[in-house]
Amino acid sequence: MKKYVYFFGAGKAEGKTAMKKLLGGKGANLAEMTNIGIPVPAGFTISTEACIHYYDNDENHPEGLDEQIEINMKKLEEVSGKQFGNSEKPLLVSVRSGAVISMPGMMDTVLNLGLNKETLKGLAKETENERFANDSYRRFIQMFGNVVLGIDSSEFEKLIEQKKEALNIELDTEINADELMKLCDDFKALIKEKTDLDFPEDPKKQLEMSINAVFDSWNNKRAITYRNLNNIPHDLGTGVNVQMMVFGNMGTNSGTGVAFTRNPSTGENKFYGEYLLNAQGEDVVAGIRTPHPITDLEKQMPEMYNQLESVRDKLEKHYKDMQDLEFTIENKELFLLQTRTGKRTSIAAVNIAVDMVSEQLIDKKTAITRVSPEQVDNLLHPMIDPNEDIEIAAKGLPASPGAAVGKVVFNSDEAEKKGKDKEKVVLVRLETSPEDIGGMASAQGILTARGGMTSHAAVVGRGMGKPCIVGCSEISIDEDKEEFSIKGKIVRKGDYITLNGNTGDVILGQTKLVQPKLTGNFEKLIEWADDVRTLGVRANADTPGDSEVALKFGAEGIGLCRTEHMFFAEDRLPVVRQMILADDKESRQKALDKLMPMQESDFRGIFEVMKGLPVTVRLLDPPLHEFLPSTDEGIEKAADSLGIELGKLKNKVESLREFNPMLGHRGCRLGITFPEIYKMQVRAIFEAACELISKNIDVRPEVMIPLVGHVNELRKTKAELIAVAEKIIKKKNVDLDYKVGTMIEIPRACLTADKIAEEADFFSFGTNDLTQMTFGFSRDDIAKFLPFYLEENILDKDPFMAIDQEGVGALMKIAVTAGRKVKPDLKIGICGEHGGEPTSVDFCYKIGLDYVSCSPYRVPVARLSAAQSAINSEKEESFSEKKVNV
């Protein structure tokens, strides 16, 4: 007969932590604690297999389950010295759910089970407290009625209120024992009325019904929703824990508390928690009485405190991680009701992980897996002080993490001006465009009413490490009046607002921010990660300044240097416009000749900072119209300053207009139709590189051609640029090691990667565009439907945040396989926004990329993620080796 029930008690348990899948988290840990000699109220766990069987078989118990429950109840009676249903020494039990993956508060619990008119007497006698006993009975009936019989809790509360009114009293605690007993009868009458059932007085019947109710609670609506939201499979089932009741509310020698083995906010290695004497668990949570800090217990009950300290010590040594535990003291006897890995803040996670290595509790690899990439990310941005009392005025998409406080401004010029005056501003725009870059750089944060997670504002915000909320459709901007409204409230220019880029919350007024410190522990941990990871980590950086930040954060090169950002600089834009507006090749060349030395100095600056690390320079990518003004006003201003006829400029703007710029005349398509642009850029790169080489400064340029969809595009462009490069190298008479490769960002490039690989020294996945084209999603327009898609679970993730492994990932795999078939040592990286997102980093590791490249502020995140991927794959390997050995 299959074993469905696992006993724990009297220092011995049939289960253990490793049996979590079978027993659920709570049950497995109760068993483990029992085994390592920690006092736990005895009990048993019904396995998840029994639950699954129950569901698969029309809610029938599997064969043998009832018998095993009976046997284990007997054992429990033996161990506890009490008897189930006995009126002298009644055994009371709790029935609790316990899923494999914690689903806090989602499923049901029944306490004080075993009480009836008879056993009640025993409890009253044993505790010498009739009121306590009657109140326990009242609670049990209420809980049973609610959880097992499905009667709304408010129906019972109504009866309590009526009782208090009748007695003319205010507090529940003022109801005396007799009246409580009458209330119990009222409750039973309510149950009869609602369900046509008599309240079961037989404890065995109570137990059976409660176990089934816990099974059933696995599929209640809120549990299903929770699992959907958290991607928990629906077929795991829950364990059921039946455990002897212990009471913390039996008087001043009793009490209850929750504690963490270390400080969950700071990670400090000090016992941390709170407790209440003469109270039950729910009293601590309810917040009616203020609990005491755990250290006070040392004075109030030193013996208990010492026991607790030793439990703390034992648990940490055993679990080798910070624990979150619940305890009850019943008449000076300590019981642990639960232990689990404690949740902690980001900084605490880092400190605990590093401290535990010093304490020789864990090794470095384990430490690396103890901090999540999201926690690392949090550590790199200012945050709203958790002690602040905030009111959320509106919610947008959390496009770039961190918090920002500043005065509202509505245009970039003003943001820049105020920025120069050291005034803190938040730039609020309908949406941003490349012309806003200066303003964005000067602002503390950016808020836009439109756009998705990879809109211009979002991408640039993340790139700058600047808090940013986009697509906040709840705000309605009036740019003329320089104000916006949120739900009727008007916010004017100069009013303070606060943005929480981690959550998308918009808060009116100033809020206190905290600058998380990058402690030595944090640095140490990320350095350990470097020893483990095999995946390279580069940064996307367009300026010497960005490159310095990237280096500081540990980047091993530049994976994407976007040359167009240089074109937007204030001193360049007019020249770029001259180039675009040129009527013939000569005047275009003239403008390009003016731009060349500027670009050259850009590249020289970046190369100098990167000191011989590879720098991947992407040639011009955006369509030319992005460099021209689009509004009537802008066109007039530009015509004036460029000294050209207004009509001519208007015509040019009109003729460059595109229906779908994303799929238009850009990338290498520009380079092919206007080869002189790319030639100028290549000249700038190689003049800069050769000059530095001749000064004995190492340079490793990698020229990257964007938007290749057909090998012929790459072949032609490459041939042209190599001719330019070689001429310069020859002229300067230096040895220069350079590469020419391509972005892989068009589905067709993935599908024909074998052909493209023949012409490419490297591939770099541009997963932003690849995602746009694979899904047919314009990242600038998805705000109209993506939120709905996520809500309705049509997509489980925003594919611009995490690589869509099923679709986009399939194309990436095709490209890697086909490319390496032709060139086995083809270097392949990724430079899309996904390069700093943990699940995407892991995916890149798994499909065999050589490096990821992300914004400088995400480099540490990527370093950690890459290390965790390596560790996980080691584990998987050793696991499958083991399996082979079996």
Add this chain to the structure above:
Amino acid sequence: MKKYVYFFGAGKAEGKTAMKKLLGGKGANLAEMTNIGIPVPAGFTISTEACIHYYDNDENHPEGLDEQIEINMKKLEEVSGKQFGNSEKPLLVSVRSGAVISMPGMMDTVLNLGLNKETLKGLAKETENERFANDSYRRFIQMFGNVVLGIDSSEFEKLIEQKKEALNIELDTEINADELMKLCDDFKALIKEKTDLDFPEDPKKQLEMSINAVFDSWNNKRAITYRNLNNIPHDLGTGVNVQMMVFGNMGTNSGTGVAFTRNPSTGENKFYGEYLLNAQGEDVVAGIRTPHPITDLEKQMPEMYNQLESVRDKLEKHYKDMQDLEFTIENKELFLLQTRTGKRTSIAAVNIAVDMVSEQLIDKKTAITRVSPEQVDNLLHPMIDPNEDIEIAAKGLPASPGAAVGKVVFNSDEAEKKGKDKEKVVLVRLETSPEDIGGMASAQGILTARGGMTSHAAVVGRGMGKPCIVGCSEISIDEDKEEFSIKGKIVRKGDYITLNGNTGDVILGQTKLVQPKLTGNFEKLIEWADDVRTLGVRANADTPGDSEVALKFGAEGIGLCRTEHMFFAEDRLPVVRQMILADDKESRQKALDKLMPMQESDFRGIFEVMKGLPVTVRLLDPPLHEFLPSTDEGIEKAADSLGIELGKLKNKVESLREFNPMLGHRGCRLGITFPEIYKMQVRAIFEAACELISKNIDVRPEVMIPLVGHVNELRKTKAELIAVAEKIIKKKNVDLDYKVGTMIEIPRACLTADKIAEEADFFSFGTNDLTQMTFGFSRDDIAKFLPFYLEENILDKDPFMAIDQEGVGALMKIAVTAGRKVKPDLKIGICGEHGGEPTSVDFCYKIGLDYVSCSPYRVPVARLSAAQSAINSEKEESFSEKKVNV
């Protein structure tokens, strides 16, 4: 020793037609003619292998070639009774190239080879015509100097002019024998001066140099360009034909001509051609003398004519196809110099193919392969009368075939108005939008300055079978003045223009058009095709009228019925706008309820026409903003007529604006966010279908959901619409067989087709969008670079015209394989524009699609293409079977 030289002469040849790859087309046919007893001047062919060896080995002859040439020259002397270099009976030869695939005029020819001061005497004596002999010598030196020694022909012409000036005469023919001899000396002096070579008097040397020159001409610049343009491989090499000279200019008993075995314009089974007496081939071509129709020869030289007639008969019986032949009569002796399959007009191709079946020359399958799909297409559109003398004013992209003549109008309202007055107009627009549909339908043709081959104008034009030229950037439109300019010329409203949609030519003024007749032969041929093909052919049709046309052209169902076209109808658009502008669900529903009966009647009409054939209805696809006006003027007008506030409409237009509408909020994304729209459409479909069923009219609706990228989109939409459908079916209490499937038009859909197949009854490839996303090309914006890409051979074809098999095709294959893995009998079709393009139809056949769907006017093209694919694959199969049997 390898055989490089193949002799033909005296009724026997070593080669044959089947050796075309080895001997080139000309050589193989000369051999074949010799073998079947047709008089051919004797000679030999040097194989393409010799040419390839020559190129692969630094321009050296392979071992044995020179020896074989010598042996074959000996044979030629024997057969001709003349001797090479002999001053009595000199053997003169021509040296001509002959490639495997005809490259007319691209390579070189040397005539009269073997002449020198000595042999000249023999020729003069033999022909009793010293002037003829000397002129032949002069021509030989000039040709040799040009072809073999690379001296520009004009240099020789200059000397001739000088000579004529000196002699004070006007015509070449006036130069007498002595002066011709002096001219020969001048030519030789020129050669010496330019090349430092003495003109070779040794005929063997002449032959060797000429053979090498022909080898070399394979790689001259114009030959390479020609091969690039026509996708001919560069490694085929050319054969060299050395053949005894025969002279058609030896007097009035000599002559030369070209002829077709049937009329190449009409296909009529009558000998057709022209000739000149006492002339050489070049005289016929040069056009100085007017040649006579071939039938005149019957009177002038009846014996020769009868011989020629019998040759014609023999050739047709042998080659079983219409031949294009060249002949020379030398002193009443007939020689055939060339035969090849004759080019013919579309109607001739059809008539010849069908006639030859009646004549039992070929079988039906062969007839089907004798007409190209392009020829079928030509037969379905009016054409410019080939006899018209036209001047091309500008060139655009040939977006939709056929010719149109009409008065220029610049807006659709006017086109519609004039259309009602039966006035013929051509609509000229910067670009068209859905609001122009009425005007386009009323116009004879459409000309746009912008847009690519699949821009709105192009797609709608092709759909309507309306001649259309797009992306004609040479015209500059001033819509205010209602005029446009072409290269300085102004064309005003009301001026006539002519469009040739087959070529993209814009012609000023009126041009005569011809309406090709759909003869019985044409119908017969396409019906034969139906017996052979296995691939289904459906049509894209949106109205009962379109459906009728489709049926007439043989469509077996509707593969794509676009419901949005119905939304643009004059009476619908205001209601559609009410729906879009609705502030809440109720008012949106109210507008939808108004639309429902209109849609229902649309569907009823189509279902009735299609009489139980499947009708695939695509639910609403375009973004909502396409239904709103975009210009300020349009917005004002619409606000006025809808009776809503201007500001509100402006805001709505603004809020619906998208950066990349192609990748935006459209297709099922709309259906998911506004489910009431799709529900209305489904109600309309099923109310109509059920009503007809209850009247005993068979209906087979197939509901198609557009733009699915993730199975969840399909799952959700399908569940919603099936609920609506089943309710109606139940209410109407009928049996209705319907299907629910999806467009496959997003790369991600192809990559996850196994998942999508689980929810789909059918797939239909939307290759327009699939091509846009796979390439990252916006079809509306490619005019800026695609022409350049095609010119520079970066792409060999416009991927919106023919399926890109390497990229887009790879995705289609992935989708077919994955879809059929899950559902082996999944019905898969294509409804993109490619469905009527022959190479694409062939590709669809090869990857196992069930049907193609194209515009009604291309249905016969698809029917023929599908039959040809089946025939070709049969051939390939029988070929590979043969190979197995060997």
